[in-house]
Amino acid sequence: MRKMLPIMALLALLAFTPSFSATANAQQAPQQTTAKPYHPGPVWDIGFIRVKAGMDDRYMRYLADEWKREQEGLKKAGYVLDYKVIQTEAHSPQDYNVMLMTEFKDLASLEANEDKMEALSQQMFGGTSKIEGGYQDRASYREVMGDRLGREIILEPKTAGK
Numbered sequence: 001m002r003k004m005l006p007i008m009a010l011l012a013l014l015a016f017t018p019s020f021s022a023t024a025n026a027q028q029a030p031q032q033t034t035a036k037p038y039h040p041g042p043v044w045d046i047g048f049i050r051v052k053a054g055m056d057d058r059y060m061r062y063l064a065d066e067w068k069r070e071q072e073g074l075k076k077a078g079y080v081l082d083y084k085v086i087q088t089e090a091h092s093p094q095d096y097n098v099m100l101m102t103e104f105k106d107l108a109s110l111e112a113n114e115d116k117m118e119a120l121s122q123q124m125f126g127g128t129s130k131i132e133g134g135y136q137d138r139a140s141y142r143e144v145m146g147d148r149l150g151r152e153i154i155l156e157p158k159t160a161g162k
Helices: 004-028 057-076 107-111 116-125 130-140
Strands: 039-051 082-089 099-105 142-154
Touching: 004 107, 039 057, 057 082, 082 107, 082 116, 099 107, 107 116, 107 142, 116 130, 116 142, 130 142
Parallel strands: none
Antiparallel strands: 039 099, 039 142, 082 099
């Protein structure tokens, strides 16, 4: 029985050695890189607006006319990809109840086209004094609570060409 014990120990060691060396080789092999299951998408400029009580219809008429005309002009010129208006409930008297969203291809194109977009707006609405007058008029029925730039995240792996 004593002679069998070293043989059994040797057999056990040999049985263990192949799996150990396979595990060691697997740990040393370079890991495959896999694409992330998401990628950065377009940039959104989001304005947060608080429409004053009883002035929703007036503000929506402005959005459906002048604001939409400006967004369509910017879109036709290729400066913006899309735009949206989202109405929501305010959670306090100091909270926004409308979001104005404008989609840009990326931050670089937004920055590169700022002067061109400004010039187009000036042309569409008759210059700085008329644009400023519009801001003053709208201040009577809405308040700009803030503005944010955000990057959309596309929940798909990035493919070539994107």
